[in-house]
Amino acid sequence: MTRTWPVAGFLFGLIWVFVQGPPLAPEPLLGSLLIGLVVGLPTAFVFRRLYGETVDLPRTIRGIPYVLLYALTFIREAIVASLDVTYRVLAPAGPVESEVILIPLRVRTDLGVTTIANSITMTPGSLTINYDPEENALYVHVIDGSDPEDIVDPIRDWENYALVIFDEELSPSDPAPDFAVYPPERTHPSLEQAAPDAAEETETGPPIEEGTGGDGNGR
Numbered sequence: 001m002t003r004t005w006p007v008a009g010f011l012f013g014l015i016w017v018f019v020q021g022p023p024l025a026p027e028p029l030l031g032s033l034l035i036g037l038v039v040g041l042p043t044a045f046v047f048r049r050l051y052g053e054t055v056d057l058p059r060t061i062r063g064i065p066y067v068l069l070y071a072l073t074f075i076r077e078a079i080v081a082s083l084d085v086t087y088r089v090l091a092p093a094g095p096v097e098s099e100v101i102l103i104p105l106r107v108r109t110d111l112g113v114t115t116i117a118n119s120i121t122m123t124p125g126s127l128t129i130n131y132d133p134e135e136n137a138l139y140v141h142v143i144d145g146s147d148p149e150d151i152v153d154p155i156r157d158w159e160n161y162a163l164v165i166f167d168e169e170l171s172p173s174d175p176a177p178d179f180a181v182y183p184p185e186r187t188h189p190s191l192e193q194a195a196p197d198a199a200e201e202t203e204t205g206p207p208i209e210e211g212t213g214g215d216g217n218g219r
Helices: 004-020 026-046 057-090 110-122 148-165 189-194 196-204
Strands: 099-104 126-132 137-142
Touching: 004 026, 057 110, 057 148, 099 148, 110 126, 110 137, 110 148, 137 148
Parallel strands: none
Antiparallel strands: 099 137, 126 137
């Protein structure tokens, strides 16, 4: 175990090296790292109350490969989804079968749930619209819900990595809870709030214009 703020300051120094992009030579790399540490360590010390008291450094190091796997899986899914959305825009083949899917999660920490929810939102064609804390589940709106399993499978892969990264109580070997497609005859409350007029029109039908003149037969 080690204190958190020095680790945060050192990570800032490493990030600064990548941001500055010095030449790949010992002196420029070392100079950039020193500048990052000179700025990062005092800043991390001043804001140390924002971090936890200690961090399990060996556990954090063990999680690094899973962070890389998470990033690679997310990038792959984002590219595939981008191509799919682009194709739908340029060559529409039929009506869009959008759905809202309820996906219960195994991750339970705030950071774990937020990471999964943001990854879904950043993937083209999908959007996290709500979180149910009692069910520990996300409501996900997708542009094409004809095959919900194809939507849920990559999310489960992210979750498997997140379980290790955030040291969750459950592990990737624990079975994932079943997902459910939100009843098609209902509109999710989040969508109703986003478009109340459209939801009301769907439920009650379009307004009927009253005649302003003529006889009882409409003439």
